[in-house]
Amino acid sequence: MNAIEIKGLTKNFGQKQALKGLDMTVPVGAIYGFIGENGSGKSTTEKIICGLLHQTDGSVKIFGREQNDADVRAKMGVLIEAPGCFPNYSVWNNMMLQAANLGITNAEQEVVKVLKMVRMEGAASNKYKNCSLGMKQRIGIAMALLGNPRLLVLDEPINGLDADGMRIMREVLCDLAENYGVTIIISSHILGELEKIATHYGIVRGGKMMAEMTAHELEDSCRTYIALQTKDMNRAKMLLGCKYSRVEEDEARYIRVYDEAAPEEIVSYLYKEGIVVSELSTDKIGLEEYYIDLMKEGRQ
Amino acid sequence: MENMKFDKNTFGKRLRTMLSVDFRRMFTMPFLYIMVGICLVMPILILVMTTMMDGSVSVNPQTGAETVIEGFDNVWQIIGTVSNDSTASTEAVAMDMSITAMCNINMLYFIIAVLVCVFVSADFRSGYAKNLFTVRAKKSDYIISKTLVCFVGGTMMILAFLIGAMLGGAISGLPFEMIGFGTGELVMCILSKVVLVSVFVPIYLLMSVIAKQKSWMSILLSMMVGMFLFMMIPMLTPLNATIMNVVLCLLGGVLLSVGMGAISQLTLKKKDIL
Numbered sequence: 001m002n003a004i005e006i007k008g009l010t011k012n013f014g015q016k017q018a019l020k021g022l023d024m025t026v027p028v029g030a031i032y033g034f035i036g037e038n039g040s041g042k043s044t045t046e047k048i049i050c051g052l053l054h055q056t057d058g059s060v061k062i063f064g065r066e067q068n069d070a071d072v073r074a075k076m077g078v079l080i081e082a083p084g085c086f087p088n089y090s091v092w093n094n095m096m097l098q099a100a101n102l103g104i105t106n107a108e109q110e111v112v113k114v115l116k117m118v119r120m121e122g123a124a125s126n127k128y129k130n131c132s133l134g135m136k137q138r139i140g141i142a143m144a145l146l147g148n149p150r151l152l153v154l155d156e157p158i159n160g161l162d163a164d165g166m167r168i169m170r171e172v173l174c175d176l177a178e179n180y181g182v183t184i185i186i187s188s189h190i191l192g193e194l195e196k197i198a199t200h201y202g203i204v205r206g207g208k209m210m211a212e213m214t215a216h217e218l219e220d221s222c223r224t225y226i227a228l229q230t231k232d233m234n235r236a237k238m239l240l241g242c243k244y245s246r247v248e249e250d251e252a253r254y255i256r257v258y259d260e261a262a263p264e265e266i267v268s269y270l271y272k273e274g275i276v277v278s279e280l281s282t283d284k285i286g287l288e289e290y291y292i293d294l295m296k297e298g299r300q
Numbered sequence: 301m302e303n304m305k306f307d308k309n310t311f312g313k314r315l316r317t318m319l320s321v322d323f324r325r326m327f328t329m330p331f332l333y334i335m336v337g338i339c340l341v342m343p344i345l346i347l348v349m350t351t352m353m354d355g356s357v358s359v360n361p362q363t364g365a366e367t368v369i370e371g372f373d374n375v376w377q378i379i380g381t382v383s384n385d386s387t388a389s390t391e392a393v394a395m396d397m398s399i400t401a402m403c404n405i406n407m408l409y410f411i412i413a414v415l416v417c418v419f420v421s422a423d424f425r426s427g428y429a430k431n432l433f434t435v436r437a438k439k440s441d442y443i444i445s446k447t448l449v450c451f452v453g454g455t456m457m458i459l460a461f462l463i464g465a466m467l468g469g470a471i472s473g474l475p476f477e478m479i480g481f482g483t484g485e486l487v488m489c490i491l492s493k494v495v496l497v498s499v500f501v502p503i504y505l506l507m508s509v510i511a512k513q514k515s516w517m518s519i520l521l522s523m524m525v526g527m528f529l530f531m532m533i534p535m536l537t538p539l540n541a542t543i544m545n546v547v548l549c550l551l552g553g554v555l556l557s558v559g560m561g562a563i564s565q566l567t568l569k570k571k572d573i574l
Contacts, residue, residue: 001304028304050434052573063304068437070314071306078434084427086325093328098431100324103317143431150304153434 001064003028003151003183004049009058011044011207018044020207021058026185026200028063031177033198034187035291041207042187043080046153049185050078062151074102077149079157083140087129091120091139094128095146102147114142117172119164133160141169145176152176152184158193166190170197195287203294210294222284226263227254229279236275243269254279314436318445321432326419326449332456335415339408339460340467343378346403347468375469375476376539378404379462380489382480383538405461405493406533412454412497413504413522419453420446420508421515429573439568443561446505447498454497462490481540489541496537498553500526502560509564 004026011019019041026032036042047053049060051073060067062076085094095115099107115121118138123131131139137160144152152173158166174197176182188194201218203210213221227250230236237255241247246258257266267277285293326332354371372378423429436442469476478486504522511518536549 047572047574050430051437052430052433054570054572063306070309070437073437074309074435075306076434078430080430082427084430084432086422086426086428089328097321097324097428100320101317101431102435103313103320150306 001028002026002061003030003063004032004185005059005061005064006045006049007059009045009048009060010056011041011048011053012056018207019048019055019058022204022207022209024202024209025212026183026202028183029177029181030200031173031184031186031198033194033201033287034185034204035191035194035201035287036187036204037295040204042204043155044207045204046080046155046185046187050076050080050153052080072150075147075150077144077146077152078154079137079140079144080153080155083136083143085128085136085139085143087127089128090124091115091126091128091131092124094139095124095143098143098146104147110146114145117145117168118142119168134162134165137161138165138168141172145172148180150182152182152186154184154186156188157186158188158190166193173197191288191291192286201287203291205295218287218290219284222286222290223258224260224282224284226257226261226266227281227283228257228266228277229254230270230275230277232275235273236270239270239273239275240266311438311441314438314441315444318432318436318441319448322445322449323452325422326453329419329422331418332415332453335411335453336456336460339411339457340464343405343461343464344468344471347372347375347378347465347472347474350403351472351474372474374479375465375474376478376481376486378465378468379486380405380493380537380539380541381534382540383535405458405465406530408454408457408461409496409500409530409533410523410526412450412457412500413507413526414519415453415457416450416501416504417508417511417515417518417522419450420505421511421513421518424513424573425515433568433573439565440561442568443505443509443564447501447557447561450501450505451498454501455494458490458494458497478539485540485542488543488546489537489539492537492541492545492549495546495549495553496533499529499549499556502553502557502564503529506560506564506567509567 002025004024006022006024009019009022010017022041022045024045034042044053048055049062051067062069062072065072089097092111095111096107099111104110112121115124118141120135120138120142123135128136128139137157141157144154158169161169170193173184173186177184186194186198199215200213201215202212233249233253233255237247237249240255240257244257244259244261248256250256263280263282267280270277350371353369356369358367358369359365423432432442503525507521507525508518511521537545
């Protein structure tokens with residue numbers, strides 16, 4: 001069974017078409033990294049899943065049921081854009097209000113539990129409006145975790161979090177998915193962080209799903225490359241560029257050869273041309289580079 | 301995983317949780333107490349000031365026309381007027397534009413609009429609507445709960461005004477004598493005024509749902525629409541009201557709650573929440 005099954009999702013905002021027949025499948029228990037450029041339709045899709053926007057066309061099924069099934073929707077946690085909190089209420093009162101909204105019987109214990117999970121128990125008496133951006137994000141996450149949700153929809157949840165906050169977030173989400181079978185849809189531009197937790201990916205562009213894959217599939221499709229350094233970088237790059245189809249210089253001033261060439265072959269070729277390779281390694285491109293490549297291909 | 305089970309989220313449970321949220325919010329909202337305070341002080345000020353100015357003459361410096369300011373003859377005038385059965389006198393009551401006819405409890409039905417609009421728009425302005433509507437696929441519980449809670453808020457304002465009127469009457473030394481009506485009728489009058497809140501609340505709620513976070517727009521729309529019903533208030537809730545007046549108000553309240561509630565629900569269903 002899939003937690004989310006979206007078919008042909010279309011959303012128009014007046015003349016502007018934000019989603020153009022998007023398909024999406026999120027398996028139960030997955031941490032689904034939802035990636036795309038700004039304005040690609042990620043947040044719109046998430047808002048439709050949560051029932052905050054109405055689609056123009058297409059179908060959304062949640063755990064095999066209709067999108068408007070009251071039983072399923074009661075088991076959703078959400079953090080979209082900013083947490084929905086009353087600025088003049090304390091963190092505690094906001095949490096208790098959400099607990100009341102979810103009909104949690106042992107509300108106080110539950111609120112303490114989730115606040116502890118995001119390390120916010122010490123700030124419970126603070127007024128929400130006085131909290132920093134990072135604290136607000138943590139509160140939003142805590143709020144989404146209330147009531148043991150089966151599906152979490154998180155839009156840019158790690159924005160504004162410090163390194164420790166990101167680590168906590170990572171641990172919490174992995175624990176929820178692995179030990180409690182919670183399905184998590186998480187959109188973020190911080191791909192390096194997403195790569196550490198996501199089990200599935202969906203890459204959206206211009207309101208359409210470009211690719212959906214598991215983390216293993218992504219790993220397989222991520223090209224290997226050889227990175228090397230020489231004293232004469234410019235000449236080496238020129239020579240390799242003539243022999244291999246894709247040669248680039250990265251930010252750390254390493255030459256990358258993406259073709260499936262053997263390292264020995266490259267070393268001996270450059271040696272014959274009078275260039276000594278001082279450093280050489282083989283590696284795979286990460287999610288970020290894969291995504292950038294895919295976007296480039298899409299544009300072309 | 302094939303047979304994923306979810307607890308039944310019944311209408312009763314949904315309404316209970318929604319009411320719990322709304323009552324918690326309403327009674328922790330300082331704005332409610334400000335409004336109730338205003339309703340308490342307003343009749344005191346009206347009664348004291350009009351009694352002080354009673355009989356004084358103001359002269360228009362340009363035309364030289366003299367206007368005698370008439371105050372309240374007794375305390376109950378600020379609650380309502382005695383209606384006669386004849387059509388002519390009913391019309392006279394409805395069209396009375398004197399200060400005593402305008403500055404009375406009836407103007408509260410406008411002030412209640414402010415309470416309802418501010419209360420509902422706060423859901424959308426703060427973003428709390430996201431939390432509410434994500435876990436609430438059905439919008440009926442939201443509408444019913446808001447109607448009931450705003451009705452309670454409105455009733456508190458009416459009752460505060462009544463207490464204020466008593467205090468104002470005592471301070472200004474106005475008589476409490478009942479002319480043309482009895483205690484039972486006065487009780488029915490107050491009851492019908494309370495029940496009449498349920499006629500106005502669904503209208504204001506619909507305007508709030510349409511305007512969402514724009515509270516100024518919902519207040520403006522509410523007052524414009526409420527204006528059409530305003531003239532009916534003295535006729536529906538006279539001082540010599542009977543059980544029929546209460547029943548009429550109740551019927552109107554139920555009909556409007558159902559009708560406007562259905563439109564509000566449809567608005568929420570068809571319009572995007574964010």
